[in-house]
Amino acid sequence: MQVTMRTLIRSWVFGLSRQLSLKRKNPVLSLIAGVLVGFFLTLYFHNALLPKGTTFSCFIHKQGNLVVYKRAPPVDLTTLTEDKRLLFVGVMTAEKFLDSRAVAVYETWGKTIPGKIVFFSSSNSKASSQLPLVTLPGVDDSYPPQKKSFLMLKYMHDHFLDKFEWFMRADDDVYVRTDKLEKFLRSINSSKAQFIGQAGLGNKEEFGQLSLDDGENFCMGGPGMLMSRETLRLLAPHIRYCLKHLYSTHEDVEVGRCIRRFVGIPCTWSYEMQNIFYQNFAGEETFMGRLKMKEVHRAITLHPIKQPAYLYRLHSYFLHLQSQELRYRTLLLHRDILNMNMLLETNDSLTLNDTGFCHTKQLGVNPHLNRYHPKSREDILVWDFFSKHMYSANNPNPKRRIEAYTQTAINDTVMEMMEMINKFSKQRGRVIEFQDILYGYQRVNPLYGVDYILDLMMKYKKYRGRKMTVPVRRHAYLQQTFSQPEIREIASLYITDEMRNEDPSESDISSTNLLNKVTEINFILPLAGRTPIFQRFLSNFEEVCLQNRERVTLAVVLFSMSDGDSVDAKTALQGLQIRYPKYSLRLLESSGSFSRAMALEIGAKLFPSDALLFIDVDMFFDRNVLKRVRLNTVQGKQVYFPIVFSQYSPQFVPKDSKPSFIHDETGYWRQFGYGIVSLYNSDLYAVGGLDTTIHGWGKEDVDLYSKVVHSNISVFRAADPGLIHIFHDIQCDSQLQVTQFQMCIGSKLSSLGSQGSLAQKIFNNPEQFLD
Ligand SMILES: *[C@@H]1O[C@H](CO)[C@@H](O)[C@H](O)[C@H]1NC(C)=O
Ligand SMILES: *[C@@H]1O[C@H](CO)[C@@H](O)[C@H](O)[C@H]1NC(C)=O
Ligand SMILES: *[C@@H]1O[C@H](CO)[C@@H](O)[C@H](O)[C@H]1NC(C)=O
Ligand SMILES: *[C@@H]1O[C@H](CO)[C@@H](O)[C@H](O)[C@H]1NC(C)=O
Numbered sequence: 001m002q003v004t005m006r007t008l009i010r011s012w013v014f015g016l017s018r019q020l021s022l023k024r025k026n027p028v029l030s031l032i033a034g035v036l037v038g039f040f041l042t043l044y045f046h047n048a049l050l051p052k053g054t055t056f057s058c059f060i061h062k063q064g065n066l067v068v069y070k071r072a073p074p075v076d077l078t079t080l081t082e083d084k085r086l087l088f089v090g091v092m093t094a095e096k097f098l099d100s101r102a103v104a105v106y107e108t109w110g111k112t113i114p115g116k117i118v119f120f121s122s123s124n125s126k127a128s129s130q131l132p133l134v135t136l137p138g139v140d141d142s143y144p145p146q147k148k149s150f151l152m153l154k155y156m157h158d159h160f161l162d163k164f165e166w167f168m169r170a171d172d173d174v175y176v177r178t179d180k181l182e183k184f185l186r187s188i189n190s191s192k193a194q195f196i197g198q199a200g201l202g203n204k205e206e207f208g209q210l211s212l213d214d215g216e217n218f219c220m221g222g223p224g225m226l227m228s229r230e231t232l233r234l235l236a237p238h239i240r241y242c243l244k245h246l247y248s249t250h251e252d253v254e255v256g257r258c259i260r261r262f263v264g265i266p267c268t269w270s271y272e273m274q275n276i277f278y279q280n281f282a283g284e285e286t287f288m289g290r291l292k293m294k295e296v297h298r299a300i301t302l303h304p305i306k307q308p309a310y311l312y313r314l315h316s317y318f319l320h321l322q323s324q325e326l327r328y329r330t331l332l333l334h335r336d337i338l339n340m341n342m343l344l345e346t347n348d349s350l351t352l353n354d355t356g357f358c359h360t361k362q363l364g365v366n367p368h369l370n371r372y373h374p375k376s377r378e379d380i381l382v383w384d385f386f387s388k389h390m391y392s393a394n395n396p397n398p399k400r401r402i403e404a405y406t407q408t409a410i411n412d413t414v415m416e417m418m419e420m421i422n423k424f425s426k427q428r429g430r431v432i433e434f435q436d437i438l439y440g441y442q443r444v445n446p447l448y449g450v451d452y453i454l455d456l457m458m459k460y461k462k463y464r465g466r467k468m469t470v471p472v473r474r475h476a477y478l479q480q481t482f483s484q485p486e487i488r489e490i491a492s493l494y495i496t497d498e499m500r501n502e503d504p505s506e507s508d509i510s511s512t513n514l515l516n517k518v519t520e521i522n523f524i525l526p527l528a529g530r531t532p533i534f535q536r537f538l539s540n541f542e543e544v545c546l547q548n549r550e551r552v553t554l555a556v557v558l559f560s561m562s563d564g565d566s567v568d569a570k571t572a573l574q575g576l577q578i579r580y581p582k583y584s585l586r587l588l589e590s591s592g593s594f595s596r597a598m599a600l601e602i603g604a605k606l607f608p609s610d611a612l613l614f615i616d617v618d619m620f621f622d623r624n625v626l627k628r629v630r631l632n633t634v635q636g637k638q639v640y641f642p643i644v645f646s647q648y649s650p651q652f653v654p655k656d657s658k659p660s661f662i663h664d665e666t667g668y669w670r671q672f673g674y675g676i677v678s679l680y681n682s683d684l685y686a687v688g689g690l691d692t693t694i695h696g697w698g699k700e701d702v703d704l705y706s707k708v709v710h711s712n713i714s715v716f717r718a719a720d721p722g723l724i725h726i727f728h729d730i731q732c733d734s735q736l737q738v739t740q741f742q743m744c745i746g747s748k749l750s751s752l753g754s755q756g757s758l759a760q761k762i763f764n765n766p767e768q769f770l771d
C-alpha cells in the first residue's frame with residue numbers, strides 16, 4: 001500500500017499572565033512563562049481510504065496576512081493614503097449608547113479600520129467622550145430606526161462617496177475583524193454594484209408581512225451590510241422615495257428593498273455569508289462563554305454583543321490570535337536561521353554565540369518525534385494512551401477518566417488541526433469534517449512541549465465536480481513547543497532578605513521602618529485540646545517568625561476539652577509572650593462543642609478589615625511561606641489557598657528518607673484540602689464569611705472555598721513546598737454526619753502510605769492480608 005505523507009506546520013500561544021495593578025514600590029523582575037507552541041502535523045493517508053484522483057501536495061503553512069496596527073490619528077481626508085481609502089463605516093447608535101457601546105466599538109475594532117468610522121445618532125445627541133459623531137437633523141432615537149439608517153446612507157453619499165471604495169452600515173453591538181474584512185473586500189471588484197451581508201428572508205412569524213416576493217431577500221442589519229461605491233451612487237437619489245414608501249417596520253428589509261428596486265441587485269446569495277457575517281441567535285448570552293470555536297474563528301463580523309465589556313473581551317481574544325500568528329512567524333524564522341546555519345556549515349557565525357541563538361536552537365528545531373534525545377533510560381518520556389479513558393504507566397491510577405483539562409487541550413488541538421486541514425478547502429472544492437478520535441497517545445515534556453498521536457475518524461466531503469461524502473481515517477502527529485520564558489516587571493509585594501539586611505539600624509521590630517513596610521500576617525489557630533501538636537506549632541512559630549523578627553501576630557482560639565488543656569495552652573503561650581514582649585500573642589477561650597468555623601469567626605473578629613489573616617496553619621511551615629502569603633494574597637482581588645504536602649505514616653515511609661523530603665514515597669499533595677487559607681479580613685466578610693452552623697472539622701473549609709470561587713475575588717491555588725503536614729493518626733468520630741464521617745475516613749486512609757508502599761507491604765506479608 002502506498003503511503004503519502006505531508007507536513008503542516010502551525011503554532012499558537014497560550015498567554016499566561018496575571019496582572020496586578022498595585023502601586024509600584026519595589027519593582028522586581030518576575031518571571032512569567034510565555035508558552036510558545038509550535039505545532040506540526042503529519043498526516044498519513046492510506047490511499048485505499050481516499051477518493052480517487054485526490055492528490056495532497058506538500059505545503060508549509062499559510063501565506064502571510066500580517067497587518068500591523070497603529071493607533072489611527074483623526075483622519076485627514078485630503079491626505080488619505082491608499083490603504084486608508086478602502087472603507088467607510090457608519091455605526092448606527094442612539095444617544096443612550098454613546099458613552100457605552102459606541103465608545104467600546106471606537107476603542108476596539110474602530111481603531112483599525114482601513115478607512116474611517118463615524119457614529120450616527122439622533123439630532124440632539126451629546127457624547128461625553130471624543131467620538132467622531134454625526135447628529136442627523138430631524139432624526140430621533142425611536143425604533144425602528146428607518147429614518148436614521150436611510151439618512152445615514154445619504155450622508156455617506158453626500159460627504160464621502162468619492163473618498164472610499166466601500167461603505168458599511170453597522171450596529172453598535174457588532175464586532176468586526178477589520179484585518180479579515182480588509183482582505184475580503186480587496187478580493188472583490190468595488191467598481192461593480194455590490195450588496196454584501198447575510199441574506200435574510202424574514203422568520204416564520206413575519207412571513208408574508210415583509211412584502212417580499214418569492215426569492216426576494218435583504219441583508220440582515222445586525223451583522224452588518226456592505227455596499228460598494230457604485231451601489232451607494234445608484235441608491236442615493238432614491239432615498240427620499242424609499243423613506244416615503246415603507247412596507248414594513250424593519251429597517252434592514254426596507255434598505256434591501258430600496259437597493260433591489262433602484263440598483264437592481266439582491267443581497268449576496270451565498271451559504272458562506274452565514275459564517276462570515278455571523279449572527280448568533282442564541283439569545284442574551286451570546287459570545288460570553290467560550291470563544292475558541294470554529295464559528296468565532298471563521299467569522300468576519302460577530303453579532304450581537306450587548307454588553308460593552310464583552311466587546312473588549314472579544315477584541316482581546318482576537319489580538320491574542322494575532323500574537324499567536326506573529327509568534328508562529330518567528331518560529332519559522334528560527335527554523336530558517338537554523339537551516340541556513342546548517343547549509344552554510346559555519347559553526348562560528350555571528351549568530352551562533354549570542355544568546356538569541358539559544359532560543360533558535362530550541363525553537364528552530366524541525367518538528368520530529370525524536371527531536372529531543374533522552375540521555376538515559378530515566379529520561380525517556382512514556383506515552384499515555386487514551387480512547388474513552390486515559391491509560392498511564394506512571395500514574396498511580398493507571399486507568400482513569402480523562403481529566404477536563406486534558407480533554408480541553410485535546411479539543412483545542414483538534415480544532416486547530418481541522419482549521420489547518422480545511423485551510424485550502426475552497427480552492428480544492430472539498431471540506432473535511434472531524435468526527436471522532438478513535439484513540440490517541442500523548443506525552444508532555446515540561447522542558448520542551450507536548451506531543452500527540454491521534455487516530456481520527458473524519459468525513460471527506462467533495463462539493464465540486466463529482467460530489468461525494470466518504471469516511472476517512474487518518475493519523476495525525478502533532479507537536480507543541482514551549483518557548484523561552486518571558487520577563488515582565490511587576491510591583492514587588494514583599495521585602496527580600498537582601499533589602500532588609502541593607503538597613504543596619506534595624507535591631508528591634510518597632511524601630512525598623514523597613515519592617516513596617518511589609519504586610520503583617522495574623523495567624524489564627526483553632527485549637528481543640530491537642531496539646532502536643534500545639535507545642536510543636538509554637539516552637540515552629542517561634543523559630544520561623546519570632547526569632548527572625550517577622551511582622552506577625554498570633555491568635556489561638558481554644559475550645560477546651562478539659563481544664564488541663566486550657567492551662568497547658570495558656571502556660572505555653574505566656575512563656576512565649578515573656579520572651580517576645582513586643583509581639584501580640586493572644587489566647588481566646590470558647591465554650592461549647594468544637595466548631596472550627598466558629599473558632600475562625602471569633603479569631604477574625606479580633607482584627608480590622610484590612611488585616612491579612614493566615615488561617616489554621618496546623619503544620620510545619622518555613623519562612624518562605626510568609627513571603628508567598630504576602631505575595632499571593634491581594635486585598636479585594638485574590639485569596640491564597642496553598643496546597644500542602646502531607647506526610648505518610650512513618651510505618652510506610654522508606655527508612656532512609658529525610659523528614660522534609662518531598663517525594664512520591666514520603667507523602668502526597670493534599671489537592672482536596674482547603675483548610676489553610678490566607679485572605680484579607682474584608683474579603684472574608686465580602687464572600688459571606690464562614691458557615692458557623694457546621695460543627696466539628698471539615699466541610700466548612702470547602703464551603704469557604706466555594707464561596708470565594710463564586711465571588712469576583714479570584715482563587716490562587718498552588719503547591720507550597722514550605723507547608724508540610726506532619727503525620728498524625730486521624731480519629732474519626734462516629735457521631736459525625738455521614739458525609740463528614742466519610743470524608744474523615746477517606747482522609748485517614750489516603751494519608752497512610754503511597755500505593756506503591758502499601759502494595760509492597762501486602763506483597764512482602766501476603767499471609768497477613770490474604771485469607
Ligand atoms: C471591475 O468591474 C468593472 C466594471 O464592471 C470592470 O470594468 C473592471 O474590469 C473590473 N475589474 C476587474 C479587475 O475585474
Ligand atoms: C561544525 O561542527 C561540527 C561538529 O561540531 C563539525 O563536524 C563540522 O566540521 C564543523 N564545521 C565547520 C565548518 O567547522
Ligand atoms: C562569537 O565568537 C567568535 C569566535 O568564537 C568571536 O570572534 C565573536 O566576536 C563572537 N561574537 C559575539 C557577538 O560574541
Ligand atoms: C470536547 O469535545 C467533545 C465533543 O467533540 C465534547 O462532548 C466535550 O464536552 C468537549 N470537552 C471539553 C472539556 O471541552
Ligand SMILES: *[C@@H]1O[C@H](CO)[C@@H](O)[C@H](O)[C@H]1NC(C)=O
Pocket residue numbers: 636637712
Ligand atoms: C466585587 O463585587 C462587589 C459587589 O458584588 C463590588 O462592590 C466590587 O467592586 C467588586 N470587585 C471587583 C474587583 O470587581
